[in-house]
Amino acid sequence: MINKIVNSAKEAVAGIFDGATVMISGFGEAGSPVELIHALVDQGAKDLTVVSNNAGSGHVGLAALIENRQVKKILCSFPRTAISVVFPELYRAGEIELELVPQGTLAERIRAGGAGVPAFYTPATVNTPLAEGKEIREFNGRQYVMEEAIQADFALVKCAAADKYGNLIYNKTARNFGPVMCIAAKTTIVQAKQVVELGTIDPEHVVTPGIFVHRVVEISNPADESKLVAENVKYHGIRQ
Amino acid sequence: MESDNKITGWSTGEMAQKVAMDIHDGAYVNLGIGIPEMVAGFIPEGREVIYHTENGLLGMGKVAEVGCEDPELVNAGKKYITAIPGAAYFHHADSFAMIRGGHIDVCVLGAYQVSEEGDLANWSTGNANDIPAVGGAMDLVAGVKTIYVITKHTTKTGESKIVKQCTYPLTGKNVVSRIYSNYAIIDVKEKQLFVRELAPGVSFDFLQKHTEATLHQK
Numbered sequence: 001m002i003n004k005i006v007n008s009a010k011e012a013v014a015g016i017f018d019g020a021t022v023m024i025s026g027f028g029e030a031g032s033p034v035e036l037i038h039a040l041v042d043q044g045a046k047d048l049t050v051v052s053n054n055a056g057s058g059h060v061g062l063a064a065l066i067e068n069r070q071v072k073k074i075l076c077s078f079p080r081t082a083i084s085v086v087f088p089e090l091y092r093a094g095e096i097e098l099e100l101v102p103q104g105t106l107a108e109r110i111r112a113g114g115a116g117v118p119a120f121y122t123p124a125t126v127n128t129p130l131a132e133g134k135e136i137r138e139f140n141g142r143q144y145v146m147e148e149a150i151q152a153d154f155a156l157v158k159c160a161a162a163d164k165y166g167n168l169i170y171n172k173t174a175r176n177f178g179p180v181m182c183i184a185a186k187t188t189i190v191q192a193k194q195v196v197e198l199g200t201i202d203p204e205h206v207v208t209p210g211i212f213v214h215r216v217v218e219i220s221n222p223a224d225e226s227k228l229v230a231e232n233v234k235y236h237g238i239r240q
Numbered sequence: 241m242e243s244d245n246k247i248t249g250w251s252t253g254e255m256a257q258k259v260a261m262d263i264h265d266g267a268y269v270n271l272g273i274g275i276p277e278m279v280a281g282f283i284p285e286g287r288e289v290i291y292h293t294e295n296g297l298l299g300m301g302k303v304a305e306v307g308c309e310d311p312e313l314v315n316a317g318k319k320y321i322t323a324i325p326g327a328a329y330f331h332h333a334d335s336f337a338m339i340r341g342g343h344i345d346v347c348v349l350g351a352y353q354v355s356e357e358g359d360l361a362n363w364s365t366g367n368a369n370d371i372p373a374v375g376g377a378m379d380l381v382a383g384v385k386t387i388y389v390i391t392k393h394t395t396k397t398g399e400s401k402i403v404k405q406c407t408y409p410l411t412g413k414n415v416v417s418r419i420y421s422n423y424a425i426i427d428v429k430e431k432q433l434f435v436r437e438l439a440p441g442v443s444f445d446f447l448q449k450h451t452e453a454t455l456h457q458k
Contacts, residue, residue, distance in 0.1 A: 030313075077374055100374055103375050129409045173314055
């Protein structure tokens with residue numbers, strides 16, 4: 001029997017270990033799995049390497065995970081947002097490591113990681129500081145930089161609807177990094193706004209096929225991150 | 241004689257309009273965050289242009305009206321937007337396949353500096369205290385067929401932004417096709433700058449005086 005549905009966010013993030021690499025979906029708040037991240041704050045795994053496009057806003061979601069000193073390194077394209085306070089402070093204090101990756105390279109490194117492709121060549125960053133120390137190779141008269149795939153132990157992803165096989169559909173631009181992160185992690189953990197019966201999602205419309213998904217929790221009323229940030233809410237976690 | 245500092249050239253809106261005039265019917269266009277976004281407001285009647293936003297939407301519409309904002313429908317600048325009928329959503333790897341694969345026709349970006357060889361610096365001033373952030377800029381300049389830069393000709397302190405060589409860290413080398421400043425429209429051709437159009441009140445000599453890079457007349 002296949003049933004990937006679990007009963008709580010706590011159960012969903014169980015087993016995330018110290019030192020794990022964790023991919024976290026989202027482009028700013030769109031697609032950010034706030035409830036799963038908060039469950040990870042409660043769970044307490046530390047020395048994490050996080051792969052995510054941004055580095056969180058205010059004191060909730062990814063920013064709360066960073067503020068709780070659980071993240072030793074982050075790979076992202078844009079660690080600044082209008083209201084990012086936690087990351088800049090720790091970065092300037094030398095207490096968190098940053099690997100700055102161009103957005104398209106980040107997406108492709110993750111996709112490659114899930115697709116069994118260890119590395120690829122891209123024209124982005126040639127002749128810029130971000131190519132320093134990397135292999136450059138010429139194809140058809142143009143230079144390219146070799147970039148290595150990224151794989152993760154866990155991915156935390158938000159989607160619109162899921163079934164018990166783990167088939168997923170997304171909502172609008174909240175899709176962003178979700179589908180590529182699902183394929184690149186050993187254990188993919190999804191929070192779905194709705195869990196639906198098998199067959200409800202038209203097979204023609206499935207965006208992430210269930211083979212890439214391992215645990216699904218229904219969070220029917222997810223937090224509105226920008227609202228929490230505007231209200232200056234701080235998530236400190238629940239001692240377990 | 242009128243003093244130089246009274247010459248302001250085109251307004252930002254006029255610059256955006258100049259860019260819009262050069263975007264062809266049927267183009268797939270990516271507009272950078274900030275002033276480049278204004279270009280969409282000036283596309284001439286009768287031209288159909290599809291806007292790509294790199295966070296996963298082709299067919300971006302206008303900014304969302306107050307009260308209709310959807311936190312899961314944003315553009316690359318994380319502004320609440322709308323999607324037009326006929327729009328498509330996709331994931332980030334597909335979005336950058338559109339960019340890197342040369343499927344987007346035009347990208348309009350801002351700049352800290354552009355060199356006479358068309359090098360662009362627009363992501364970092366190299367200030368050690370700044371938090372480094374690059375977003376999709378390097379992928380865009382490496383992959384989009386035509387890169388237009390829209391920028392003030394000089395910095396707030398009067399230094400030329402069009403330089404012999406960029407002193408800020410590069411976003412990409414030999415990537416800019418055309419510069420739209422408040423003083424002039426300048427083409428980059430074979431690693432040289434050719435003045436295409438001067439703003440009202442701006443002479444070639446005035447322009448050269450305020451430009452570090454060497455300019456050529458058409």
